[in-house]
Amino acid sequence: MAPFDVTSLLARRAAQSDEGAIVRMSQRARELKAKGQDIASLTIGEPDFDTPAYIQAAATEAMRKGLTHYSPVAGIPELRQALARKLKEENGLDYAASEIVLANGAKQAIANAVLALIEPGDEVMLLSPYWVSYEITVRLAGGVPVILKASVEENFKVPAQRIKAALTDKTKLLMLNSPNNPTGAVWTKPELEALAEVVRDHPRLMVLSDEIYEYILFDGKMMSFASLPGMRERAITVNGFSKSFAMTGWRLGYSAGPAPLAVAMARLQSGLTAGANSFVQQAALTALASPRDCVEEMRRRYQARRDMVVTALGAIPDLRLAPIPATFYAFPNVGAYLGRKAGNHVMDSVETLCDWLLEEHGVATVPGSAFGDPDCIRLSFATGEAELAKALERFAKGLKRLT
Numbered sequence: 068m069a070p071f072d073v074t075s076l077l078a079r080r081a082a083q084s085d086e087g088a089i090v091r092m093s094q095r096a097r098e099l100k101a102k103g104q105d106i107a108s109l110t111i112g113e114p115d116f117d118t119p120a121y122i123q124a125a126a127t128e129a130m131r132k133g134l135t136h137y138s139p140v141a142g143i144p145e146l147r148q149a150l151a152r153k154l155k156e157e158n159g160l161d162y163a164a165s166e167i168v169l170a171n172g173a174k175q176a177i178a179n180a181v182l183a184l185i186e187p188g189d190e191v192m193l194l195s196p197y198w199v200s201y202e203i204t205v206r207l208a209g210g211v212p213v214i215l216k217a218s219v220e221e222n223f224k225v226p227a228q229r230i231k232a233a234l235t236d237k238t239k240l241l242m243l244n245s246p247n248n249p250t251g252a253v254w255t256k257p258e259l260e261a262l263a264e265v266v267r268d269h270p271r272l273m274v275l276s277d278e279i280y281e282y283i284l285f286d287g288k289m290m291s292f293a294s295l296p297g298m299r300e301r302a303i304t305v306n307g308f309s310k311s312f313a314m315t316g317w318r319l320g321y322s323a324g325p326a327p328l329a330v331a332m333a334r335l336q337s338g339l340t341a342g343a344n345s346f347v348q349q350a351a352l353t354a355l356a357s358p359r360d361c362v363e364e365m366r367r368r369y370q371a372r373r374d375m376v377v378t379a380l381g382a383i384p385d386l387r388l389a390p391i392p393a394t395f396y397a398f399p400n401v402g403a404y405l406g407r408k409a410g411n412h413v414m415d416s417v418e419t420l421c422d423w424l425l426e427e428h429g430v431a432t433v434p435g436s437a438f439g440d441p442d443c444i445r446l447s448f449a450t451g452e453a454e455l456a457k458a459l460e461r462f463a464k465g466l467k468r469l470t
């Protein structure tokens with residue numbers, strides 16, 4: 068008898084994976100490094116800074132005090148209140164503490180919202196380029212992703228009129244991510260107002276506004292969609308501590324939304340994972356209550372790197388780059404290089420190009436196809452300045468070789 072193999076028993080949903088290309092590229096980069104090759108990596112989607120020391124100290128102190136037990140499912144009351152104040156003061160949003168739900172990362176807050184709203188067959192609008200986890204979460208809920216694409220010339224923002232034209236009776240949710248991963252785009256007030264106009268005319272539509280890169284902003288203003296007139300009841304705002312406070316490994320995010328939705332989301336989370344980590348919530352209280360010098364210092368460093376990236380990419384012919392007002396990502400369009408050759412090696416897709424840049428030029432990047440755009444490449448500048456400079460030089464040198 069053949070040995071038992073569980074593979075044939077796996078549910079179809081278990082085949083979904085959200086970070087295939089990113090994981091594949093970082094893994095390959097690690098393998099080459101292990102072989103002794105000098106690889107400069109721009110793949111990683113998290114701050115290269117460690118969590119500020121005062122936040123670490125607050126977590127240690129909380130553990131010492133014995134705050135190591137289960138927390139209430141929706142989060143500790145003091146943190147929910149502190150976040151309600153933060154949303155009011157910084158984002159002009161009016162939420163009661165009871166409408167805020169802490170989760171194990173913004174990722175779980177997003178999953179809570181999608182699972183709470185989407186029935187099988189409901190359509191969810193994704194604005195491409197988009198963070199690929201959205202699509203997986205929608206599919207897990209049985210929803211149907213409807214993808215609308217914006218080009219580099221549109222600064223990667225789908226105009227409201229195109230959104231309006233694509234809405235159907237089945238569209239229930241639109242995923243908005245500003246500032247955006249992977250493009251760094253930020254929606255302006257008039258752009259958000261035009262979207263709100265569309266939402267007003269479509270009574271079944273909710274908007275999930277993912278604002279996790281809020282503090283990594285260089286130019287212009289960041290605005291919360293839910294702060295627009297009438298949108299408080301039509302939106303769910305998601306945010307977290309991962310990017311702003313360099314706390315990716317701590318797993319703490321949150322949502323703010325109308326009470327019945329907040330209650331439903333907490334109920335689902337109760338069944339899946341229960342409350343977020345108790346001492347991390349104490350550390351988050353300290354993060355919110357302390358001066359933001361560390362956050363500002365990180366933002367300043369990202370901005371200097373953004374400038375380096377824009378200068379370096381700006382000097383590469385035939386490459387198209389939209390402004391990068393926020394985040395630590397650049398998303399250049401390299402469409403003009405696809406089809407070109409290095410010797411006999413044809414760059415027949417962006418994956419081939421990224422593989423070749425890694426193998427031949429020692430620079431690791433992520434193909435834009437992982438985010439819905441097969442003409443682009445994502446470069447993360449959440450990496451030290453020396454490594455970044457080296458990576459950019461190799462990237463430019465690689466492209467220059469293609470004819």
Ligand SMILES: Cc1ncc(COP(=O)(O)O)c(C=O)c1O
Nearest residue numbers: 172173174198248279307309320
């Ligand atoms: C757009 C976006 N939303 C949410 C998240 C998830 O954040 P968290 O670490 O809080 O789960 C990420 C992480 O890469 C992201 O890029």
